[in-house]
Amino acid sequence: MQNLYPLFEQNRVLKKELLWSLRDYSFGHLQVEYADYGDGILQGCGIRVEGTHLVISPGLLRCQGFICMMKEEERLEYTVTERPVSLKLRFETDRRSLDYILYRMEPVLDLDTVCKEKEFEVCRFRLQEGAELRDTHTCFEDMGTEYNTLQYTHAVWGCPGGRSMAPVMTARFARELLQSFDCGPEDMAFAWLCLDRREAMPREILTDYVSRKSGRRMEGASNQEMFREMCEILARMQHGGGRKRERSGRRQILVD
Numbered sequence: 001m002q003n004l005y006p007l008f009e010q011n012r013v014l015k016k017e018l019l020w021s022l023r024d025y026s027f028g029h030l031q032v033e034y035a036d037y038g039d040g041i042l043q044g045c046g047i048r049v050e051g052t053h054l055v056i057s058p059g060l061l062r063c064q065g066f067i068c069m070m071k072e073e074e075r076l077e078y079t080v081t082e083r084p085v086s087l088k089l090r091f092e093t094d095r096r097s098l099d100y101i102l103y104r105m106e107p108v109l110d111l112d113t114v115c116k117e118k119e120f121e122v123c124r125f126r127l128q129e130g131a132e133l134r135d136t137h138t139c140f141e142d143m144g145t146e147y148n149t150l151q152y153t154h155a156v157w158g159c160p161g162g163r164s165m166a167p168v169m170t171a172r173f174a175r176e177l178l179q180s181f182d183c184g185p186e187d188m189a190f191a192w193l194c195l196d197r198r199e200a201m202p203r204e205i206l207t208d209y210v211s212r213k214s215g216r217r218m219e220g221a222s223n224q225e226m227f228r229e230m231c232e233i234l235a236r237m238q239h240g241g242g243r244k245r246e247r248s249g250r251r252q253i254l255v256d
Helices: 016-033 167-178 185-196 203-214 223-238
Strands: 040-044 047-050 053-056 059-063 066-070 074-077 085-094 102-110 119-125 157-159 162-164
Touching: 016 066, 040 119, 066 102, 074 102, 162 203, 167 185, 167 223, 185 203, 203 223
Parallel strands: 040 157
Antiparallel strands: 040 059, 047 053, 053 074, 059 066, 085 102, 085 119, 157 162
């Protein structure tokens, strides 16, 4: 086994073997780094609203085991529909050439919120007539707002061994966790890990933390179920409510 590194010096000729080495290293590095990740968004692909357009920042995605790069911003015009709309990245594969495989990546707004094969949701929203679409949130719980707000609970992010929650959500959760009244050492460690990652939090770590804090087994839970439980955790910890909040309402003592 050998690795060939070209020397970029004056009067040196880049031979075909050296060009092949550059090709193999650039593709091989990403393939190795994300080999055990599930398909979905890997890095980047942040969303902001500019007037009547959604702007998607550059990012990395994994589709059917291949790492694709979105090198430039993509702009997509949106309109009022009064219905849930999913912003997806849709892939097409062209294998007609003997010299290359062409991966086409196209951002689309789709009223069908279910992702089909080679489709990955970035966010969704439900815009009402006369309202403005917002890309900021007042708190973690606000990230689940259905109307007139970008929502990330259904976003498809790849993580080691499968898929996980969007980093923008776990980062917001971590910041509010660190500011909570009842934040302990294990909470700080989890929050710091969330804030230190550009990629999605490994599902195993996320479900383990939420399971321990909620007292419920969260293996196999959807992102929406995880989000609701994380809201409950923050509500308890921000008020020093201990391990688990009562769900049965206020207790009363009746004296005859």
